[in-house]
Amino acid sequence: MSKTIMTVDDSASIRQMVGFTLKKEGYSVVEAVDGKDALSKLKGPIHMVITDLNMPNMDGIELIRNIRAQAAYKFIPIIMLTTESQAGKKQEGKTAGATGWIVKPFKPEQLIAVVQKVLR
Amino acid sequence: MAGDDIHRQAFREEADELLMELEASLLELEAQPGNAELINKVFRAMHTLKGSGAMFGFDDIAVFTHDVESVFDRVRNGEITITKRLLDLTLGSCDHIKWLLETPDAANEAENKGPELLAGFRSFLPGQEPQGAPGGTDDAAAPQQELEKVESIYRIRFRPDPMIFSSGSNPALFIEDLGEIGACKAFLYMDKVPPLDEIDPFLCYVWWDVLLRSSERVEEIQDIFAFVEDQCELVIEPIAREDEACESLISKKLGEILVERGDIDPEILNSALSSQKRLGDILTSAGIVSEHQVESALAEQQAAKEFKDRRAPQTPAAASSSIRISAEKLDLLVDLVGELVIVQAQIKQAVAKSGDVFLNSLSEQLERLSDDLRDSTLGIRMLPIGATFNKFRRLVRDLSAELGKEIELVTSGEETELDKTVIERLGDPLVHLLRNSIDHGIESPDERQAKGKPRAGVVSLSAEHSGGEVIIRIADDGAGMDPGRIRAKAVERGLIAPDAELSDKDVYSLIFLPGFSTAEKVTSVSGRGVGMDVVKRAIDQLRGGVEIDSQRDKGSVISIRLPLTLVIINGLQIRIGEEHYVIPLSIVEECVGLSRHGGPADQSQIINLRGESVPFIRLREWFEIEGTPPSIEQIVITSVDGMRVGLVVDNVIGEHQTVIKSLGRIYRDVEGLSGATIKGDGSMALILDVPGLLRAINEQPATYREN
Amino acid sequence: MSDQNVLNDNQYLTFTLERELFALNIVSVREVLELTNITKVPRTPKFIRGVINLRGRAVPVVDLRMKFGMGKTERTVNTCIIIVEVELDGEAAVLGALADSVQEVYEMEASQIEPAPRMGARIKAEFIRGMGKSGEQFIIILDINKVFSAEELAAAFDPQPAGESREA
Numbered sequence: 001m002s003k004t005i006m007t008v009d010d011s012a013s014i015r016q017m018v019g020f021t022l023k024k025e026g027y028s029v030v031e032a033v034d035g036k037d038a039l040s041k042l043k044g045p046i047h048m049v050i051t052d053l054n055m056p057n058m059d060g061i062e063l064i065r066n067i068r069a070q071a072a073y074k075f076i077p078i079i080m081l082t083t084e085s086q087a088g089k090k091q092e093g094k095t096a097g098a099t100g101w102i103v104k105p106f107k108p109e110q111l112i113a114v115v116q117k118v119l120r
Numbered sequence: 121m122a123g124d125d126i127h128r129q130a131f132r133e134e135a136d137e138l139l140m141e142l143e144a145s146l147l148e149l150e151a152q153p154g155n156a157e158l159i160n161k162v163f164r165a166m167h168t169l170k171g172s173g174a175m176f177g178f179d180d181i182a183v184f185t186h187d188v189e190s191v192f193d194r195v196r197n198g199e200i201t202i203t204k205r206l207l208d209l210t211l212g213s214c215d216h217i218k219w220l221l222e223t224p225d226a227a228n229e230a231e232n233k234g235p236e237l238l239a240g241f242r243s244f245l246p247g248q249e250p251q252g253a254p255g256g257t258d259d260a261a262a263p264q265q266e267l268e269k270v271e272s273i274y275r276i277r278f279r280p281d282p283m284i285f286s287s288g289s290n291p292a293l294f295i296e297d298l299g300e301i302g303a304c305k306a307f308l309y310m311d312k313v314p315p316l317d318e319i320d321p322f323l324c325y326v327w328w329d330v331l332l333r334s335s336e337r338v339e340e341i342q343d344i345f346a347f348v349e350d351q352c353e354l355v356i357e358p359i360a361r362e363d364e365a366c367e368s369l370i371s372k373k374l375g376e377i378l379v380e381r382g383d384i385d386p387e388i389l390n391s392a393l394s395s396q397k398r399l400g401d402i403l404t405s406a407g408i409v410s411e412h413q414v415e416s417a418l419a420e421q422q423a424a425k426e427f428k429d430r431r432a433p434q435t436p437a438a439a440s441s442s443i444r445i446s447a448e449k450l451d452l453l454v455d456l457v458g459e460l461v462i463v464q465a466q467i468k469q470a471v472a473k474s475g476d477v478f479l480n481s482l483s484e485q486l487e488r489l490s491d492d493l494r495d496s497t498l499g500i501r502m503l504p505i506g507a508t509f510n511k512f513r514r515l516v517r518d519l520s521a522e523l524g525k526e527i528e529l530v531t532s533g534e535e536t537e538l539d540k541t542v543i544e545r546l547g548d549p550l551v552h553l554l555r556n557s558i559d560h561g562i563e564s565p566d567e568r569q570a571k572g573k574p575r576a577g578v579v580s581l582s583a584e585h586s587g588g589e590v591i592i593r594i595a596d597d598g599a600g601m602d603p604g605r606i607r608a609k610a611v612e613r614g615l616i617a618p619d620a621e622l623s624d625k626d627v628y629s630l631i632f633l634p635g636f637s638t639a640e641k642v643t644s645v646s647g648r649g650v651g652m653d654v655v656k657r658a659i660d661q662l663r664g665g666v667e668i669d670s671q672r673d674k675g676s677v678i679s680i681r682l683p684l685t686l687v688i689i690n691g692l693q694i695r696i697g698e699e700h701y702v703i704p705l706s707i708v709e710e711c712v713g714l715s716r717h718g719g720p721a722d723q724s725q726i727i728n729l730r731g732e733s734v735p736f737i738r739l740r741e742w743f744e745i746e747g748t749p750p751s752i753e754q755i756v757i758t759s760v761d762g763m764r765v766g767l768v769v770d771n772v773i774g775e776h777q778t779v780i781k782s783l784g785r786i787y788r789d790v791e792g793l794s795g796a797t798i799k800g801d802g803s804m805a806l807i808l809d810v811p812g813l814l815r816a817i818n819e820q821p822a823t824y825r826e827n
Numbered sequence: 828m829s830d831q832n833v834l835n836d837n838q839y840l841t842f843t844l845e846r847e848l849f850a851l852n853i854v855s856v857r858e859v860l861e862l863t864n865i866t867k868v869p870r871t872p873k874f875i876r877g878v879i880n881l882r883g884r885a886v887p888v889v890d891l892r893m894k895f896g897m898g899k900t901e902r903t904v905n906t907c908i909i910i911v912e913v914e915l916d917g918e919a920a921v922l923g924a925l926a927d928s929v930q931e932v933y934e935m936e937a938s939q940i941e942p943a944p945r946m947g948a949r950i951k952a953e954f955i956r957g958m959g960k961s962g963e964q965f966i967i968i969l970d971i972n973k974v975f976s977a978e979e980l981a982a983a984f985d986p987q988p989a990g991e992s993r994e995a
């Protein structure tokens with residue numbers, strides 16, 4: 001079966017781009033608009049999460065902590081989308097349990113390379 | 121890529137919305153300047169405009185919003201207070217962003233308010249130099265120094281932090297990644313693994329020494345570990361370069377290497393050398409280094425030697441040559457290897473029972489050998505799919521002539537290899553799908569022209585590896601599918617309820633149901649209402665899956681996922697009564713216990729799995745196996761075409777690599793079984809074909825319920 | 828059968844089902860095995876008892892007694908599986924047949940074999956190639972290709988495989 005990846009971002013265009021790129025690679029995609037929405041959709045087979053950090057309602061760091069607190073998703077890869085100006089956030093995210101990061105802006109190929117690096 | 125335009129459009133729409141919200145927030149802020157929630161909203165809007173703008177090529181917007189964002193970051197942190205001037209500036213920048221969105225690249229400089237506005241914002245950011253576009257330009261900015269790529273041998277020690285799993289990282293993947301940039305020899309150290317009852321499965325106990333021969337530089341190797349650099353001990357040392365004499369290295373003694381690696385002290389080396397035995401044995405028996413460490417160091421010597429040999433001029437005999445052998449001989453070889461794997465598994469079982477250490481090590485060697493033999497034998501069966509693709513050129517040409525359409529067939533990934541049998545059995549389904557794309561997908565040239573598309577349609581056929589599978593895609597730039605029409609048809613045919621809630625994807629997959637056809641005009645090519653279900657079935661039999669994605673007037677993509685081989689699968693062995701079955705591991709998601717709480721009257725056949733209702737099937741009943749089930753049964757949760765179904769069994773035995781045997785002519789039509797395999801005791805276990813099983817059950821629901 | 832140097836048309840392997848004596852032409856017999864574990868294949872006709880592992884191949888085993896309406900073959904020390912080769916739709920297929928016991932290789936000239944009785948026997952006449960005799964006992968010589976013809980097997984699966992197995 002194809003792997004399912006959840007993409008969390010408050011920016012519709014980034015969600016669309018990430019979703020489009022992943023689907024083109026054969027992954028199934030679940031979209032969420034912020035941390036809260038992501039947690040409510042976190043059930044069943046989710047094999048990986050790609051999340052933005054800066055979001056309303058619940059930010060990415062809080063989301064990562066919450067995901068790691070659930071036994072079923074304790075070890076799934078979580079990739080955060082950061083910007084250069086958030087160097088500190090990157091460390092915060094790692095501490096919360098993120099697997100890796102992608103720096104915005106990125107190209108679809110870079111996204112796929114990172115997904116393939118952590119999800120096999 | 122084709123996606124660019126839609127993404128840019130999506131960003132424009134998103135930006136319009138954001139700007140509207142932004143304006144509203146700014147106006148509210150004017151009334152309540154201390155409202156943190158509003159300040160946050162403004163910051164986030166700027167942040168999104170910056171990040172997403174840069175993603176989709178709106179660099180002007182990204183550059184411009186960077187400073188605005190920085191100012192609001194400070195406002196957020198209480199360093200700057202909201203003033204009328206700041207609000208005016210920000211409202212002005214909303215207009216400016218709008219202008220940037222709407223004005224094409226060659227903008228009228230006179231209208232450009234950007235510099236003026238930025239100057240205003242910078243006055244809030246003391247001591248800050250004007251900044252360029254944030255991030256992203258690193259690659260372009262630093263002109264890549266075209267370093268000459270020289271092949272070197274690296275010694276890499278990778279000791280992951282025991283807690284590494286908690287960040288979702290799988291350390292073994294990094295070793296795999298190393299294998300992708302060069303020839304790689306990895307030594308796994310398990311000396312820190314505690315006895316079984318003390319193992320904490322959440323901790324990583326193992327570490328690696330890797331010898332890598334690669335032309336990448338140290339930095340590139342470090343990059344592989346970038347995500348875990350703070351969660352591991354990583355040492356990368358180049359130990360030889362191709363352009364250097366590596367004589368010294370070859371002559372390097374085992375002892376020197378061990379000392380260099382810090383595995384032993386020089387004094388220990390000296391005292392050990394005074395004795396006559398082989399150094400490795402001495403150090404091992406003295407318990408100073410593990411056998412493994414010695415082995416690893418010896419491999420380093422060996423690698424250096426090989427390296428030198430490689431540099432010697434290649435003799436003509438080394439040129440690659442090939443021979444032709446008959447497919448029959450190959451099948452026989454594969455059968456024999458299959459036998460061997462089974463016997464090896466039996467030996468392993470017997471030896472494990474005996475507890476004999478010597479036999480155990482022999483059995484482990486045998487396992488390694490037979491695994492290698494299996495892999496290389498199966499490798500021989502792999503053929504590139506290109507030949508099959510080429511066969512379709514004629515088909516496409518003839519069909520387009522027949523239908524009066526102009527079609528170009530584009531293929532890619534011809535070199536992708538698949539098992540010979542898979543390729544053979546894939547031909548018919550592919551022909552059918554291609555016909556379908558050409559017949560229903562691609563419009564007539566006039567129709568296309570009317571839609572503003574080129575007269576000639578493009579059908580593309582591609583293959584690529586993805587994990588342990590191959591994905592084959594048939595894409596066309598035709599009319600796409602109409603979910604509404606498919607839905608209406610499915611309702612009309614009674615395939616779905618009129619109020620069924622289905623996503624577009626679910627709707628598309630309805631065309632795989634038996635007896636479905638949307639063609640309003642039956643042509644000689646397709647549209648007879650048979651076929652797509654046959655395609656689906658053929659792909660199921662290859663243990664693959666098929667999925668459709670479509671966009672109105674943009675075209676459709678049909679993706680077929682296939683296993684690399686049909687000879688061996690990873691299976692989960694289960695037991696019901698005295699009968700053993702194997703479920704392909706690729707579809708298994710998890711196993712959960714099921715207690716018979718409701719008694720026999722409980723006919724719900726649905727389990728609540730973390731809030732999701734998952735239907736289940738009692739295999740014991742469906743298979744009519746005699747006897748009573750245990751009080752606690754197991755449910756194996758499988759996922760078939762995105763739908764989850766539980767299979768109730770007595771007991772889950774474990775994971776086995778399974779050599780698939782055909783059940784032969786007589787059982788050809790039995791649904792729900794895809795073959796048999798030989799168990800450790802020599803008897804057979806049947807392999808379940810879960811999609812087929814579900815089909816069979818759905819086809820006769822009444823009889824099943826009577827049970 | 829290794830002691831048979833020449834395989835000719837006159838040799839038959841005799842075996843028993845219940846108390847009756849049957850025979851198969853030696854040409855179609857591959858080997859005789861002791862009864863081993865038979866893996867049931869669910870939702871298939873009961874007279875096909877399942878599959879066995881014959882040197883790595885899955886070989887279906889047919890219960891001849893059930894096929895001939897004589898009740899299920901019970902496991903005894905004498906129970907054997909006769910491995911036969913038949914032609915199914917022009918393809919050679921290997922099958923196992925359960926027998927209560929295997930007797931001997933018996934030679935019969937064509938002249939000693941009488942045509943099958945039209946009626947009376949509980950076995951379909953078309954399955955019988957002829958009747959031989961050993962002393963006073965009749966030997967029913969089976970036409971194995973007819974017993975295991977594609978039609979016979981297909982009929983067993985159609986139209987309601989599940990229903991049939993339930994009744995059997």
